[in-house]
Amino acid sequence: MKMELSRHYTLQSARALKGIDEEHQCARLHGHTFQVRVSVLGEVKMPEGWVVDFAEMDQIWEETIKVKLDHVLLNDVPGLENPTTELLTKWIFEHYQVPGTTTVAVDVNETGYSRVRYTG
Numbered sequence: 437m438k439m440e441l442s443r444h445y446t447l448q449s450a451r452a453l454k455g456i457d458e459e460h461q462c463a464r465l466h467g468h469t470f471q472v473r474v475s476v477l478g479e480v481k482m483p484e485g486w487v488v489d490f491a492e493m494d495q496i497w498e499e500t501i502k503v504k505l506d507h508v509l510l511n512d513v514p515g516l517e518n519p520t521t522e523l524l525t526k527w528i529f530e531h532y533q534v535p536g537t538t539t540v541a542v543d544v545n546e547t548g549y550s551r552v553r554y555t556g
């Protein structure tokens with residue numbers, strides 16, 4: 437039996453978008469509190485009765501995503517030279533891997549009104 441697990445996290449990061457009119461407000465240095473949801477799919481294992489311990493998801497988030505993206509200038513991160521929310525979402529999708537599961541979706545809200553979803 438396969439099931440999908442999701443976990444929510446927050447990233448506080450700065451960015452200045454490239455490739456747009458320099459008068460655009462997003463071209464100026466600014467910050468966001470990104471709301472991130474990562475979703476993984478895996479087999480429910482016995483005797484635990486779970487796919488993976490949520491604490492393990494948290495540990496992997498801290499070690500592979502938060503340490504690189506939280507309280508940083510995203511433009512300085514390799515692969516995020518132009519850190520639009522679309523490219524940030526894809527970056528997280530490609531770097532978040534929990535053993536024994538498949539990452540099936542990453543959702544990133546940059547505000548309460550805007551969300552990007554990537555499913556690979």
Ligand SMILES: [Zn+2]
Pocket residue numbers: 462466467468546
């Ligand atoms: Zn922005």
